[in-house]
Amino acid sequence: MSHDPHFGFVIAAYALGFVIVAGMIVTILADYMRLKQALWSLSRGTRQDPDIGRGDLNPQNPDPESFE
């Protein structure tokens, strides 16, 4: 398999695939954590910081999806 002269292109394609898929997953998860933290801060009545994602994540964080 690795004797193919174009094998490097195959590796590069799968590496690109890994980077893009991992990028999508990490971006969406990071956004979710940031939003949860911001909603938790707001529900506690804390002052709304313009940079809402900067606070430490509290392990006792109530799930913002259970606000209903």
Next chain:
Amino acid sequence: MSNYANPANFLRLARVLVPLSATLTALSLGVGLYLAWFVAPPDYQQGETVRIMYLHVPAAWLAMLIYVVMTAAALGTLVWRHPLADAAQKAAAALGASFTLLCLGTGSLWGKPMWGAWWVWDARLTSVLVLFLIYLGLVALWRTIEDPGKAARAAAIFTVVGAVNIPIIKFSVDWWNTLHQPASVFRLGGPAIAPSMLWPLVVMALAFTFLFVTLYLMAIRNEILRRRLRRLSILAAGAKEQAPADAASAWEAAYEP
């Protein structure tokens, strides 16, 4: 079904579906990669380079499928003015751009050894590049228009107009003389590729579809939470300034917890 076209119900549904879909993604991707790398034979002309096809083709299918999903959501915004339709459309745009980028990148990495060029202004390649630019344009549109209602309508109109590009991508290889090969799976007379290569391709396409469903559910959930946060922030600011509580727009009221 219409019960789930409600942000609160959707969040409850997503809580169940996301782990299930993620598990299906992991299983199908594992099987698909095994088949693509260790079971599928090298092509008699392309050699090992054919393995790029197992990424490139599913990415291309997803790039078009996501746009079709976005067009349906755009109609939901324009016809029924449903707030969840805009959230669904917006959540899909970045995913569509990512799958299109993967399609273009892997196609380029296949094209260099097979065609001798990273890029040619072929009808298929060019129309897919236009699709990528449309996705980027939509993402930019949502970011530049501050009013969510106006942004939703503008993006919906842009999406519906841009849908004309999907049949152009699909039939570009039939309508013009292109360097890109014609359809070999979805064609009259059945697939033209050997079953030993078709099955890994089908499994990888299934894995990419599950991956999209998982990420899409998560992205819609994020979009709902973002709108809920915006709504609560406006209400909190309004209460602080003794302003009327209806400072947030009616559009955002749908995300009230």
